Amino acid sequence: MRVGFVGAGRMGSPMVERLVGAGHDVVVLGRTDEKRSAAVRLGAHAVRDIAGVADGADAVVVCVFTDSQVAELCLDGELVAGMSPGAALVLHTTGSPATARSIATRFAHVDVVDAPLSGGPHDIAAGHVTVFAGGSDDAMTRVAPLLGAYADPIVHAGATGAGQLVKLVNNTVFAAQIGLVAEGVRLGNRLGVEEGRLLQALTHGSAQSRVLSLIAAAGSADAFIAGVGEFLGKDVAVVRATVAELGGDLGGLDALVDAGVRA
The missing domain is CATH 3.40.50.720 (NAD(P)-binding Rossmann-like Domain)
Incomplete structure (x- = not known):
């Protein structure tokens, strides 16, 4: 071609x-x-x-x-x-x-x-x-x-357009999963558990996910968010605009998405 x-x-x-x-x-x-x-x-x-x-x-x-x-x-x-x-x-x-x-x-x-x-x-x-x-x-x-x-x-x-819709949902869920891990890390900090050890331990438990493995490999939630924040933040902004055009919102995902894209 x-x-x-x-x-x-x-x-x-x-x-x-x-x-x-x-x-x-x-x-x-x-x-x-x-x-x-x-x-x-x-x-x-x-x-x-x-x-x-x-x-x-x-x-x-x-x-x-x-x-x-x-x-x-x-x-x-x-x-x-x-x-x-x-x-x-x-x-x-x-x-x-x-x-x-x-x-x-x-x-x-x-x-x-x-x-x-x-x-x-x-x-x-x-x-x-x-x-x-x-x-x-x-x-x-x-x-x-x-x-x-x-x-x-x-x-x-x-x-045409369906690929974008699936990708936007994918990235919304991805951001929410990052936010969920970040909130787990904050809980661990309050309980006195060192973040690196916590992340490595969780990869062997029922909390394991692809996102958790990526964050653990980066060494901390903040380090991972800093690496993906620019690209993910752009996509999440498109998600919010698209959903708003349709008269909706992100519902229960909203707070987790904010945590997931916050550097």
Whole structure:
């Protein structure tokens, strides 16, 4: 496949490398000489402008940091308008399902797949980052060779926008679990139990979870929250905004989510 790529940064660079390694012809947007050189070192072609990314691409991957950047590129900019009829737009940025749906509604000539990630650069490099995807069955079939270069599992959650909804719920629960462990650590402190020993002990009991193991490996709840807070806080803000638009709230998860994203 000929793949256009926007956002070859911390998460995007290992994707580009995996795509090139899988035999795809990858064209990366590079705004500076340094970024273009980095793309070439990964085995991709580098272009200076959006038109070069979209031109002749079977699919375009967007892996920028925020939902507003996705909207700027895809709704306000010329990226999607310049894509070929029948091409697929893959959105890896965690954001609002409304953004993905708006792009799909405005640009009927392109199949939009919202595909937020669960995992980090090391998971992408190893080829087993999780993708929650929303899109038509046909679009999912066509982008499977692309996503399969770096993602496993690829979970088809439903129509366009469904991938974002699942990812937002996932991150809400993740933040709440962090908050729950943090509250447990505070209880331990009040009882006079040293945090490191407490965390290691709990990993062997019925309180064990993936989140608890990650926090224990970091050495403390505060250290773990400091490491993930920026990214998780962004996603939780999107969750709150999305739920508010629907007239709801996070209910009993709310206080735990606050504890989980507080550095």
